[in-house]
Amino acid sequence: MVLRSLCVLRAQAAASLSGLPAALLPGGSGLDLPGSGLVLRSLSTDVFQNLALEDWIHDNVDLQSRSILLLWRNSAAVVVGRHQNPWQECDLRLMRRSGVPVARRRSGGGTVFHDPGNLNLTFFSSRKNYDRARNLRVVTGALRALRPGIDVRATDRFDILLDGHYKISGTAAKLGRTAAYHHCTLLCSADRALLASLLRPTCPGIHSNATASLPAPVQNLMDHDPSLTPESIARQLAQQYLAEFGSGGLSVVPVQPSDQAFAGIDRAAAALRGWDWTHGRTPRFSVDAALELADGAAAATASVRLEVKAGRVEACRLAVAPEWLPGGPPARLAARLLGARFCPSEAAAVAEAFLRAEGGGATGGGATGARLRARLGDLCDKMVALM
């Protein structure tokens, strides 16, 4: 394997971060970047910053005569496609407990799990030069160069399969005004157990026309061959990309998204991190569920139907057997939930206010009143747990 000679001085100049964005902008002066291909490597491991960096490059860099490959890796996160339903795609409850955030991309496609063992590649080009197959040939070519004879193939859905069977890469893309980006994942040494536990629905009974993911068996490249680490693959990918897309010998340029030269990235990352985008942009959906209620040895089932629009409860119907609870309180709880975010902390706050209002007068005194209040509390807990 022959390493391309790298133009160190140019690389050092390019790595002057404030100079880099200016040179890439339309009419940018200063740096003379030879060739039409450029490889960037993000120094951030924050998924929201990196998604914001993608958008920044797409919106601000002149991509009509230049192509760019951005390499990035994140701390654990689940990333859903633009039109997907995070409640359906991943276990938000478990993610909250594990400290794994959910992010929503601007590109289409399905849900993926990111962690430092997963390498993300974004291929930027003009709309005219948008060619996913060509980009994926760079990836398969790099893997074959590292490990001759490895069986990796791109499918017509632009997944990459190992040994014809295991998905090691998924693809998504966005077409904008004059430019496009195609990004894909590459499973090198990701935590597959965590991936499997997180990529399942938060609650049952979701009906939605959101775009659905197609589950597939996955494998890590490092399990296939220990030399296929994220670092070795990234290096080879850069060489392969520069060979395919042409370059004057520029090396991989590190970029720090928090650098103030990338104007607006912090604000964009904050917007991407916000609930309104991650959860609120979910297409309208309904939830049909049964809540298992218990009171000592006695048990009952409540049926719930919720309509959720823009992440907020638009309609709620709660039906409980009248022997278990009189009809008034469940109906009042349902009414209070209208307009609340479909999220456990907001539902819990609503439930708390509801129980305070119901306590005492409405439920009556003595043992009967206490039992009713306990059952109402249980109903509230189960409602909150649904989300």
Place this chain on the structure above:
Amino acid sequence: MAARGVLRCLSSNFLSVLPSIAPSVQHSPRLLTSISSFQRALATSSRLSAALKFTDKHEWIRVEESGVGTVGISNFAQEALGDVVYCGLPEVGAKLAQQDEFGALESVKAASELYSPLTGEVVEINTLLADKPGLVNKSCYTDGWLVKMSIDDPAELEALMDEKAYERYIRSIED
């Protein structure tokens, strides 16, 4: 007022492109709806239909008699996009400036952003698309419309391409 201006523009287009049509057509815009070459581009409703104006991003807008503009994507765009699997549209009431990104169409190819042809407010969205996103491919000029919007500044229409200019534009980018 904008609708009348656009209709006049349409009739003169037809005269220059299809010289074999009888001269009486310039006094009867209604006859224009049956002309086969432009059938794709026109609504097939019985009321007077306004001409389509196009952006360079392949959206079209048709100004209805009410002054409201119906917005969709062109046949060129829907073919390039491939099968649409999801239409991400704005909420009614969303205020859009000309060229603002107002949503995205997701196809197997990519999520392709939609840009507002004019400045105005969304007054209606095509709810059929929630269950039938494929209408955008099958019927991009009629049943596959995306949103309807009020028009704050009819003068913005002048900057958009008429059908002839748009066809020329497509030919130029295909080369």
